[in-house]
Amino acid sequence: QVDVVEAGGGLAQAGKSLILSCAASGRTVRKSVMAWFRQAPGKEREFVAAVTWNGDRVNYGDSVLGRFDVSRDYIRNILFLRMNNLHAGDTAIYYCNVDDDWSTVISGGGKYWGQGTQVTVSS
Numbered sequence: 001q002v003d004v005v006e007a008g009g010g011l012a013q014a015g016k017s018l019i020l021s022c023a024a025s026g027r028t029v030r031k032s033v034m035a036w037f038r039q040a041p042g043k044e045r046e047f048v049a050a051v052t053w054n055g056d057r058v059n060y061g062d063s064v065l066g067r068f069d070v071s072r073d074y075i076r077n078i079l080f081l082r083m084n085n086l087h088a089g090d091t092a093i094y095y096c097n098v099d100d101d102w103s104t105v106i107s108g109g110g111k112y113w114g115q116g117t118q119v120t121v122s123s
Helices: 102-106
Strands: 004-007 010-013 018-026 033-039 046-051 058-060 067-071 076-081 092-099 117-122
Touching: 004 092, 018 033, 018 092, 018 117, 033 076, 033 102, 046 067, 046 076, 046 102, 058 067, 092 102
Parallel strands: 010 117
Antiparallel strands: 004 018, 018 076, 033 046, 033 092, 046 058, 067 076, 092 117
8 A cells, every 4th residue: 555645735826836745655665656647627637747766767748848847855755846937727636646657657647646735826
């Protein structure tokens, strides 16, 4: 069993930054892929960013490329997402995802999900 807990959501003004964190615990987490997804009201879940356990692969969704930065504390198994230059289109529930397989995560998400954290951007 893997426990996944997100934190750091809230309200931000357009153009500002916000940092999310995700703590994962449980078996084999240390060498898992960790990723962020988001889902806005009335829209499908969208891939945001992913990173392997050692950082040798990093990938971003097209809508956040160049604005968001994903990083990982490999010792404490904490995933971060720094969101810069936020705009209204970034308003969504952000979910953390953990899985052993990179392709599975990139294709739409792996096995373990957090409960999500709400990010609201005001214009």
